[in-house]
Amino acid sequence: MARPVAKDYGTKRRLILDRAAQLFADEGFDRTSVSRVALACEISKANVYHYYGSKDEILFDILDAYLSGLRDGIFALQTTLTHVTAQDRFSATITKILLDYQGMDHEHRLQTTVLNHLPPDQQKILLGYQRELVHLMSRLIRDVEPVVFENDPAKLRATTMSVFGMLNWFYMWKPDATGKDRRDYAAHISRLCSGGFAGL
Structure with missing residues (x-):
């Protein structure tokens, strides 16, 4: 059975994109890790990988x-x-x-x-x-x-x-x-x- 989509899926995904855009632009894409994005979003690295593979x-x-x-x-x-x-x-x-x-x-x-x-x-x-x-x-x-x-x-x-x-x-x-x-x-x-x- 497929895993149901969380009610806040869209909101959390938008949060990841917004925070990552700021970090990539201000700190550099190469220098910004997924861990850094997770920290900025106040979620776990594993949670980021739930939405994005890379x-x-x-x-x-x-x-x-x-x-x-x-x-x-x-x-x-x-x-x-x-x-x-x-x-x-x-x-x-x-x-x-x-x-x-x-x-x-x-x-x-x-x-x-x-x-x-x-x-x-x-x-x-x-x-x-x-x-x-x-x-x-x-x-x-x-x-x-x-x-x-x-x-x-x-x-x-x-x-x-x-x-x-x-x-x-x-x-x-x-x-x-x-x-x-x-x-x-x-x-x-x-x-x-x-x-x-x-x-x-």
């Missing part, structure tokens, strides 16, 4: 939940923006991204630093989420200025990655940003991208 499994689950959730939220937003201008779709999307980054600094840092610790098949899944977001952003940018990017995929990619650069590193210089700060910065990026420096 540290790599924990890392994959952290990044899979983060990136798939980010992707799903951004794509769901697009279905609500069918009757607005291309500029408004772009602005709403970068605002959503910044707001969804809030409280996820540890997960965000991990995707840029330790994704290569995972096996190729798992990396492929996670990179797939990232590519979907990049492709969506490229379409939004192209729709704002179709003439500028017509027949110039290199320029479009450079612009797309520049936008993500501005979004992705916001937490480095504004670690305590509020929701208002994030909306203000999204508006700043939108003006910058739509009008260049003159747009500011």
